Structures are given as structure tokens and as C-alpha cells.
Amino acid sequence: xxRKDLILKLIGEMSSYILDxxxxxxxxxxxxxxxxxxxxxxxxxxxxxxxxxxxxKTLNSRKRPELAAYYGAMTGHDLLGSxxxxxxxxxxxxxxxxxxxxxxxxxxxxxxxxxxxxxFNIPDKGE
Amino acid sequence: MLQIILLTLLSALILTGVLSDxxxxxxxxxxxxxxHPARLINDFIDIAGIGAAFVNAAxxxxxxxxxxxxxxxxxxxPTFAAVxxxxxxxxxxxxxxxxxxxxxxxxxxxxxxGKRMKDYLIIALFGTALGPLxxxxxxxxxxxxxxxxxxxxxxxxxxxxxxxxxxxxxLHLHQGYNLYNMGLxxxxxxxxxxxxxxxxxxxxxxxxxxFVESSLLLELFVPVFSVLLISAGLIIGGKQALRDLKEIxxxxxxxxxxxxDMASISGSLINIGLIGLFGSAYIFIIGAxxxxxxxxxxxxxxxxxxxxxxxxxxxxxxxGVITATLLTGNPLNSPGPILAVIFSTTLAPISGEFGxxxxxxxxxxxxLMVMQTGSWHGGMNLYNNGFAGxxxxxxxxxxxxxxxxxxxxx
Numbered sequence: 354x355x356r357k358d359l360i361l362k363l364i365g366e367m368s369s370y371i372l373d374x375x376x377x378x379x380x381x382x383x384x385x386x387x388x389x390x391x392x393x394x395x396x397x398x399x400x401x402x403x404x405x406x407x408x409x410k411t412l413n414s415r416k417r418p419e420l421a422a423y424y425g426a427m428t429g430h431d432l433l434g435s436x437x438x439x440x441x442x443x444x445x446x447x448x449x450x451x452x453x454x455x456x457x458x459x460x461x462x463x464x465x466x467x468x469x470x471x472x473f474n475i476p477d478k479g480e
Numbered sequence: 481m482l483q484i485i486l487l488t489l490l491s492a493l494i495l496t497g498v499l500s501d502x503x504x505x506x507x508x509x510x511x512x513x514x515x516h517p518a519r520l521i522n523d524f525i526d527i528a529g530i531g532a533a534f535v536n537a538a539x540x541x542x543x544x545x546x547x548x549x550x551x552x553x554x555x556x557x558p559t560f561a562a563v564x565x566x567x568x569x570x571x572x573x574x575x576x577x578x579x580x581x582x583x584x585x586x587x588x589x590x591x592x593x594g595k596r597m598k599d600y601l602i603i604a605l606f607g608t609a610l611g612p613l614x615x616x617x618x619x620x621x622x623x624x625x626x627x628x629x630x631x632x633x634x635x636x637x638x639x640x641x642x643x644x645x646x647x648x649x650x651l652h653l654h655q656g657y658n659l660y661n662m663g664l665x666x667x668x669x670x671x672x673x674x675x676x677x678x679x680x681x682x683x684x685x686x687x688x689x690x691f692v693e694s695s696l697l698l699e700l701f702v703p704v705f706s707v708l709l710i711s712a713g714l715i716i717g718g719k720q721a722l723r724d725l726k727e728i729x730x731x732x733x734x735x736x737x738x739x740x741d742m743a744s745i746s747g748s749l750i751n752i753g754l755i756g757l758f759g760s761a762y763i764f765i766i767g768a769x770x771x772x773x774x775x776x777x778x779x780x781x782x783x784x785x786x787x788x789x790x791x792x793x794x795x796x797x798x799x800g801v802i803t804a805t806l807l808t809g810n811p812l813n814s815p816g817p818i819l820a821v822i823f824s825t826t827l828a829p830i831s832g833e834f835g836x837x838x839x840x841x842x843x844x845x846x847x848l849m850v851m852q853t854g855s856w857h858g859g860m861n862l863y864n865n866g867f868a869g870x871x872x873x874x875x876x877x878x879x880x881x882x883x884x885x886x887x888x889x890x
Contacts, residue, residue, distance in 0.1 A: 414741070419553045422599035424656070424736040426648040431655035433881045434734060434833045 360390070363441060363461065365429025367394050370436035374398035376456065389446070389464025397456040405450055405457065411438045412448035412461070481716070481745055482555040486545055486563050489705065493538040493567070500697065501531025510536050514577040515619050517686045518612035520859035521815060523572050523772040526691035530698065533772055537570030540579060544605050547583065551598040557738035557748065557787040562605035564783030568776030569609070573862040578611035578618075581633045585640020600644050606662035607643040609863040613673055614639070616860060621681060635673075642669060654873035656735035657833065659788045660826040663866010670857030670867075683858055690815050691771035698770040702778045706756030709749045709782075717746025725750045732832030733788035740786055748786045755785040755794070759822060768813040777822035784825065793832030793839070794825045800843020808848070820850050823865030827873060834880060846872045 364381055371379050376398035384391045400408075421443035428440040441461075442448070449460040498506050509532020513524055524533035544566040548559050555563075566574060586604035587597050597604070618632025647665040658664055677683045713721050724747025728739050739748040759778045763770060781789055801824045805817040812818070824846050831839020850868035861867055 417556075417738075418596070418598045419551070419601040420558065420736050420738075422595060423602050423644075423647065424651065427651055427656055427735075431652055433655050433877060433884070434657075434732070437734075439736075 356385075356390070359444070359463070360392070362429035363392055363445075363463075365432070366436060366438065366441050367392070367429075367459065367461070369429070369432050370438055371396045371398070373436060374400070378456070389462065392461040392463070394459045394461075395453060395456060397454065399455050400452075400457050405452070408438065408457075408459070409448070409450045412442040412445065412450070412459070414439060414442045417443045481712075482560050482740070483545075485709070485712070485749075486541065486555070486560070489564075490538040490541050490545070490567065492705075493534040493541075496697065496701070497531040497534030497538070500534070501529050505529065506531035506535055509533070510539070514575050516615070517620055518573045518575065518578060518615040518862075519686050520612070520854055520862065520864060521572065521688050521690060521773055522612075522686065523689045523691045525571065525698070525772040526689040530695065533571050536575055537567050537776075539576045540570030540574045540608075541567030543576055543579060543583075544608075547597075547604065548601065551596075551601050553598050553601055557740045558602055558736060559605070560740070561780075561783035561787040562602060565780045566605060566608060568779030568783075569611075569862050571772035571776040574608055574611045575615070578614040578632070578636065579608035581614055581636025582607050582610055582640040582643070585637040586643055587640075588637065589641045589644045603644050603647050603662065604640070606660075606863075607640060607647075607666065609662055609666040609861055609866070610636075610639050610643075610670065610673075612862060613670065613860040616677070616683075616858075620683075620686075639669065639673070650870060651735070654870055655877050657829045657877055658826055658866065658870040658873035659733070659735060659784055659829065660823070660863050660866025660869060661735060663826065663861065663863025664870025666861040666863055667853065667857055667867025667870070670861040673860060674856070674858040677858070685855075686859065688815075690769075690773070692769050694769065698775065699764075702756050702770070702775060702782075703760045706753040706760065706782070708753075709756070710753035713746040713749030713753065716749070717744060720744070721746035721750055723747070725754075729790050729792040731790070732829055733790065733793045734829040734833055735788065737788045737829075738786070739788075739790075751790050752782045752785040754791060755789060755825075756782045758791065762821065763818070766813045766818070768818050773815070773819060774822070777819055781822055781825050789825045789828045793828040796831040796836040796839030797824045797827045797843035797846070800824070800840040800845075801847045802843075803840075804844040804847035810851075816851050817847065820847050820865060823850075823863075824869065826866050826869035830873060830876060834876075838876065838880075842872055842876055845875070 376396040378397040380395040382393040425440050425444050446462045446464050451458045509528030512528050513536050541563050544563045583604045586600050590600045614632045614636040617635040618628045650665045651661055724743040727743045728747050728751050731737055801821050810817050824843050827842045830842045849872055850865050853868045854864045
């Protein structure tokens, strides 16, 4: 899949999830490097601890190549019904979920097997 | 655990088959099935006996299991469903010989776009629904042995090659609300294959085979298997298994819903067993025979009870099919309606997501559709209910989407 298509699908599915909660604010930030990318989604909707735990479990579920390549095609595309972050979780390298005020910040990291997100060049706030 | 269950089932089929008909007759029957037309409805029990049909089904299931193993994928909801479905259809249409070229075609397709077999594993396993196309090309045109074999193999490889592209497109059509997406995909391809064959030859219908005799062995096989699965679930999970079963009943079931991952293996086993018991009870109540297609159908819905089907999302659809059957004057125990009731659970996610009324409507439409669609692809797509269900789901999903997208927000 082309990188542009993948990014569009990820943004579509994540937006669907966030907008289900009817937030007043949603910010999507993309940072690309040659062998990986970082997508951050921030909202201001209220999320319970149980919701965030479920979100974390879904996005960081075990990799399912047999499902990702086939059913993953529905990610961010077939949006009738509840959002399905499991489709997304099978395709990303890992995810971090952090509370920000009332809302949440969801970091999605993508890359090949050699991609190490810990070395990813995300600028600090001060830079 | 799932591997032990499947290996036990396949071993039981082989053992039961051989004990039932003897080794010689069973082997002769299995060979006969490989070169027999396989289009709908060809009940292998009626054609070659219980022994040959059971052993053939076990060999088909084993092929699926080995493919999963060699792909390096662990067994879970979808792969369990695939093996059980393949085994079931090994009783009425699939043979090792007619499924292998399709799998090879899917592999070639994967290699062309730089993917691995494991990426298209589910498509390869369920894509074997077009096995009868391979058998038709090989054995229905009176070709000499070698050209017949080559024609079947070539047709199967070409078929498999096209399936991944079609399968992904068909998913978008119903958005995951038809569990047997490969049924829709194979039916879609089958339309073209049937048109090509009919364009160049006389492609007559094959005589239908439907085993009607009563057999205690056939009647008890699924209920006993179901009870064993429920017992296994309770032993492994205890009270937690029942809580997980309750959780499973709350999942809409839209593709892909792996109950083993989303709840637990123990809860899934109880769900599988319950679906098997309720399905068997229905067959007993309407006085139908437990034959190849019926047992195959029950195996399939039991497989999908780990991957989208449960009692809560199934009953409205089944009620819709039964109502439509009665209103159209069809007997409930005739082949079409029996299979429609069993396989209509392909539409279970519709009632799971949109409620009882929509699920009931889907079931009602499904019966009317499935009674027609078989002839469209010449009976070459074994998942005819998946095909009809996919078309029904696409209709319902498009109407709901149109309504939700256009009605003014409050």
C-alpha cells in the first residue's frame, strides 16, 4: 500500500473514533521520516479509565498479518457502524496513549521491522 | 487448544469413516469423489458413502490446517472458522484435488504484489469455495485424463489469482456485514466463469445428490461434538467462561470479530457448542436428514461462532428466513430453506449492529435471494448463501448509509 493511502486510512479511522465522542477540538499531527512515521491525535472529549485501557489494548494488540492485509482494507473506509481500531492496531508498530487535560493524546508509530520509534526525530516543544 | 480440537475432529472423522465403511470401500469412495462433479448440491455421503465423505472432509480440513501451520500463523477465530468450514464443505463439494490449484493461484497473486502467503491466508482458505469450478473444468467436458487434469489445474490457478483483488473490493460493498465475504467474492467471480463456460459449451445442470436416509451416526456427530466443546470451555474457563460468553453475546459480530481474542477461548468454545446444539435441534425439529450439506453447514456456523456468530445476533436473521420460507409456501425441510436457515447467520452482524427488525428483514430478503443465486454461477460457488448474503447486506448497508448520511441532524 502506498504511504499516502495508508496515512489517509489511519486518519479516517482515528477521526471516526474521536468524533464518536463529539469533541470540541481535534488536532491531528503527522511527522514523516524515510523509514517510518508518527501520527498524533489530540482531542478534548472526556474518556474514562476503562475506555483508555480498552483503547490501549486494542491499538497495541498482537500483530495479525492474516487479518491486516485483508480486512485491514476496511480501515478508515467503511465507516458505517462503530469505529474499529483493531483494524488499525494490526497495522501499526505501536501506540502510546496519554491523558491531556480532559482529553487524550494518541500517538501512532508506524515503520518497518528495522524502524525504531525510540530514535524517532520528534522535535521537542522548545525546539 | 484449538489445534487439539481440530485434530481431534479430523481424526474422529477418519476413524468413524473407516470403521463405518471399511478401508477398501472408503479409499475407493475417496478416489471417486476426486473425479466427481462437485457443483451444488452434490452430497458426498449420497455419492460415495459416509466413510469416503468423512475421510475426504478430513483431508480437506487437514490441507487447511497444514497451510495455516506452514504460513506461520497461530490458530484463532478466523483460522478456526476456515478449517471447520473447509472440513464441512469437504462433505459436499471440496476435495483435496479441487482446492489445491486455487490455493496455488492465491499464492501467485500474493507474490506478484510482494506479499507473503500469510497475508492472504484467509482468502486462500475460504477461496476454496470455487473447488467445483476446478472439478467442472476437469471432469464435466469429457476430456481425456491429462488434458482434463491440466484444464482443471489451470482454471483453479487463474481463479485463485483473481480472488484477493475481488475479495478486498467486495468487503467495501457490504462493509463487513456479511461474514462469508469469500462467498460473495467467489459468487462474483463465478458469474464470469459461468458466462465464459456457457459461451463456449453446453453447461448443463448436474443431477442433485441429497442423502435422505436416517443414520444415528450422522445425527449424533454434531451434537456430541458440541457437548464436548461446551464441556471443554467450562473446564478451561470455569465461571469466567460464562462471563466471557455473555460478553461475546454483546459483540455485533461485524468482520473481523475474533471472539477468541476479544473475549476468551473458553467463552468461544461454549459459544461454538451452543450454536452447534441449537443448529442440530432445529434440524431435528423440522425432521430433516443429517447429511453432508447439513453437517457441513453446522460445522461452518460452529466455526464462525468463533468469528462473528452468536445466538443473540443470529436469531432475528434465522426468524426472517423461516418466515419467508413459510410465506412463500416452501417446506422448511427442503434442501434450499434448510441451508438458507443455517447459512443465513452470515448476516448476523446486521442484527448485531442495527437491531432485531433490520436483522429479520435481512433474513427475509436472504431467503428470496438465495433461492435464485445458485443458478447464476452454475452452482460452482459452494458458498451460495455467502453470495446471496453479501448482496443482501450490500442492499441494506447502502440504504442505511444513505439514510444516516442525508437525514438532518437533530
